[in-house]
Amino acid sequence: MNHVQRRLVSTAARLTSVSPASVANFPPKESYKPAKDAFVKDEFNPENWAALQPAPSTALHAFAYRIGLQSVLMDSDLIRQACTHESYLTLFRQHYPTKPEPETNAQLASVGNSLMGLFASEYIHTKYPYLPTRVMKAAVTAHVGPPTCESVAREMGAAPLLRWHRTPTSEDGRNILHADAMASIPRSLTALIYQERSMDVARKFVHSYFLSRKVDLRAMLKFTNPKKALMELVQKYNRESPKSRLLKETGRFSNSPVFVVGIYSGADKLGEGFGASLKMAEFRAAEDALHRVFLTRTPEDMIQLPSSTFSTWLKIFDQQGDSTDYTPPKLAPSEIIYASSGRGGIPETRR
Template sequence: MAIRRPFLQLQKLATRRSSANSLPYTEVTVVIMRTLLLGSRTRVVRAWCQQAPCTTLRTRPISYTSTPSPQDLAKQSAFSARTGFQFSDNKLLNEALTHKSFPSGPNSAFSRLQYLGGKVLGLYVTEHVYMRFPELPAESVNSVVNAYIGDKALASLGKHFGIPTVMRWKGTNEETSQISANGEALVAGKVLQALIGALYQDKGAKIARQFVHAHFLSRSVDIESHLKLLNPKRLLVQITKAKGQVRPVSRLVKESGRQSSSPVFIVGIYSGVEKIGEGHGSSMEMAETRAVRDALQKHYLQEVRDIKLPSDLDEGSITFFDKDATNA
């Protein structure tokens, strides 16, 4: 009875130690059995325990290797053909799809690709938002960029591309059912960043930029919700002063039902003769506040449709020679 309880936990202990030490399951089991039986009173059992560890019982290790299996290669090939992530070397695709949590040892290649992809993604999205909304405050630009490429957006696009079905990570084993869907989605987003990094490395900046514009910047984001306006009246005075405009003045434009239980007032904000904002409300104060916010939104959310991005510039087309000199 003294040795029975350890044997009941033998399989669980062997599995844990085998995974931690990257040893075959059967070999670790034998080692633990020798340790447990070493105190046996039977001379034959003690002699067996004192022998060198058995090497003829080696079986297929449960640890994973970085080399993809034929099934993995088939999945990756189908994924590449379906999504367009086609590289000159299939090894690069496997590195991007193998998350750093996959139990095959350190995978610095994935971490480097993810880092590169994150920076590439941030660059192209940031320059687009920055140039399209030239008056948008920096904190609002950062908030909008995060809406385009944050964890939620990455997880959504990762699922759209079917990355969870092809990526290799710590969930790629018999314990997959124990891993939350949120964790899988988060990892899929990281893998998408690595794929973008691989695309930039293998195909160049132009192709990577086209991918970002087609799949990230094509999504609809409510810019207005990312504009935080604290002390709007004071802010409007500062903006008109900086632009050399006349100090804003509130004027009642229209009203109805002043003496009723549900009156409506419409107030306009004017800078000189120009109406820069308008708002309505059940009181004149409410209507004025909304008019001020409307004026600020019109200022900050000015959108430039036909923008020239810095990444659009072709280095080969730039010259500092005068046109007349080149024609001479």
């Protein structure tokens, strides 16, 4: 066994997606070369050969059962299409220019990405009605963004089934990364569920795998001047101007003092904070008051999603179709963006 064949054996052992049926044709004829061509530049690449091998049907069906979609994805070709990134065609055309090209998940990933964004946006907006717009966008990205999709795909065990190729350049001028190809699998699965079943089933899939995860929204709310933002927020609700009151203190004349400050609007306490100085405690108290407003949650039993008004997509235009009672919530007042830091931490200027 020469060096190329030994590399092929080690590569095939690492890649579990190689079908056992390929063992009968092992080693492939591409690995054999006449003695006169022993030093040709176009050497056989075992990694590419292993990547070109189709995933076995047993692994595809096991994947469908593992994620609980055995009744939806009964056709192994659909699962194989969902796990085939569009960059795989570049590698396929190089080795099999005359064969018909396999179907990829390019369109499925685009549709699934839109559906996941819809489900995440309506759920977060309904659950946190006072959340600022920029923070809501960041929360949607945290729930269904590319890093989360890639992580969920790995947890599903889809890495051995992925077919992709790291092309030198793409349309936008950047390389195709493995994480980008992995992120396309959950999006494609969402589109397939929507295609084979209904929007309701696709929404349940997204809620189970993505929206059930805990995301720290408090860390996304940062203010360079929370006192000014709180003052404008109180004025918007026609309440009394906020005032700071010292609630507790200890060690004022020591090297480690602690002050507890509360911010009140009339007799109502809006927030409370502590710090080693009165200024720091007042800053944290104003920030705590803003967090209490922006992170106000709607009880789970009162959450109504617009996409749940119709049970099936086929009856969405049928007035006689099954539908659920839906009461649209009242729109929350526009958020206060004064001195609210953006993605880069640059204060937002007031217009």
